[in-house]
Amino acid sequence: MSKPIELLAPGGDIDSIKAAIIAGADAIYCGLDKFNARNRATNITFDNLQGILRLAHNNNCHVFLTLNIIITESEIPALVSVLNKLVNTSIDGIIIQDIGMMYLVSKYFKSLKIHASTQLTTHNDGQILFLKKLSTERVNLSRELNISEIKKLTSFAHKNDMMIEVFVHGSYCICFSGICYISSVHGGNSGNRGRCSQPCRDQYLTTSTGKNFPLNLKDNAAFTDLELLNDAGVDSLKIEGRIKKFHYVFTVVDAWRKQLERMYNNTELLSDKALLYKVFNRDFSSDFLKGSISKNMFIDNPRDNSAIHYSENNETFSLDNSKAAVYDERTEIIKNVQDKIDQLSTAKVALQIHISGTCGLLMKVSVTSSNLSFDVFSEIPLANVSTQSLIYDILFSRLKFINDTEYFIENIDISNLQKNVFLPFKELTLIKNKILFQLLGSRAYIEPIELPALTSDKNIDSKPSLSILISSFDDVYLCKENTKVYFQIPSCFKDDCDKYRNLFTNNKNLIPWFPSILIGDDYTTAVSLLEKAKPKSIVTNNLGIAYEAFKIGIPWIAGPFLNIVNSYSLLCLKEQFNCSGAFISNELNKVQIKGIKKPKDFQLYFSIYHPITLMTSRQCLFHQVTGCNKTVIDDSCLTQCCKTASITNLKQESFIIEKSKGNYHNIYDEFNYLNTEIISDIPAVFSEYLIDLRDVVTSTKSTANKTELISQFENVLNSKLNAVEELKKTIQPTTNRQYRKGI
16 A cells, blocks of 8 residues: 555634644644635634644644735735744744745745645646745645546656645636636635635526526545546645534544545445535536536536435425425534533633742753743853842743743743842853753754845836737737737647747747746646747746746746735745846735835836636536537547637626637636736836737627727827827727725
């Protein structure tokens, strides 16, 4: 048998963490009350964390902390404060999405182990190498991958001394994680900030296929696919559910633990998911894992499916009787689990500190608790002094850092310390560090660091220029000597590789724009294009292509879907990967953008006009909307399918579904983004403003052709009188709500 696989459980609150431990989890991931991607979970405080670490480690269970959101510039000091505390805990790893945070941790907090969040949408070799360079030890793969793709990536990761983690149970997202903006655009609740309002689960006006919840997927359950995951060499099986309650966590973890034990004991695996149906579910599917992406993955009801399943499998029970039966079963589960978790404590351990000594002798500090006892001594004798003597307040002030450990000071007794004695501040710090060394398990206390101040490079070579993005061969004529043109490459073009290579070879001023998603052979094809076409520069929204460009020395620009939102992400890209510039995220508002500091010899870009991509999905979005002759996606769907449709929610907000040849399904906002205000709001920052002229059909219409539009945008950049007003008359309707709201 291969090595045991880690069973990784969610911990949205203390009771769920306890439930995971007693159910047999090998590890738990949980979030603090800030900086994590489950803002709706109860989460825990830093004070809670220390007691949780003690309880978990006493039960041979690891704890990983989720810091998996993008971090705005103003939050950096608070983040550093958290990291300064974390380095002195026994935390087993931190889960990160933000590239700037990875840079900070890998450079200044080297003792912390970095895990790459699923929000980074990792699905190719180059992304793994990019993350490896930032000291990442573990990667959570995209949930959309099939077992063959997972096996190849796991093998590659292992060759590079990295671990692979895969989600095996819980909610599926319809969108590739990390590049979903529907909640952000509509309401300012960014999924990249842990505030997703789950509009994909909302009810929509009934579609032509009779569906009311056309974006709602069943839950993931790879329960019967365990041997496939084991054969693929996966290191960790991750259960989703940090907003679920403790009885859910216990039930799911317990079922998976028993399934794992059956595999370890060479016993036939359970094929029945009856235990998993007892708690919240939207029915189950593992079709992504099996590589059978079908219409059966959808369910036209986002609510709990347990009673429906019970009724369907008990013919004598009506739905109402089934609801009552499920309620009774669940009540019994809750009671049994509650009884068990009540026996566990996450309280920190109380310390008694006794301080004694007289003038001319070493000061002695005796520390005792229920599980330890030790003494430490000063390095120099106590001195007699009339002022600044060692009183309780001074001693507590120096020792209070102990309260940031798994222990807390219950009492400091100084009755045996001579009055009017003194030790230098440095000596008290040394005593504190000696105590912490013992409490931290013979690990030296790491003093807090302060980041060097960053300054923004104000030098811009010339006034901002205009660039355009196209995706049609018919628009290549726009590539003129004085116009910078980017050409978006599709996600799949392996049958047309020579066609695209010739395009860039014959049009040297045309700059390749690589998409966010490049899986398997599609990634290999994209790398081949990069190597053979040898463009003078590229834009990439995929970190795998970024790594390849860095490796072979092609100048590259970080695209807008890499969601760059802080100065340290820019520093990371420049210093570690020789990046020449980056688009700043369109999720930010004016104030948030102004705080970002541009590194020297680095260019900043901003997209001021584009159709707003709300999500990208590997699933077919037409199954539930207009219908499709195929029930399962095949290779030709990605390369050949070309369709559009729309859905409208109950707020009368419409969304455009588009599938173009070679690309995955996208959902676009009804209105295009137009932001001319940023040009005057934030001058002397951006080198280039992009306008997206791809043929994406939305409700925004233009009365001008593309050449005329370019001319109008140039008039705006040149501050021509009435240029903005004329442009807004030409393009209607538009929105810039993201720029106004921010994240």
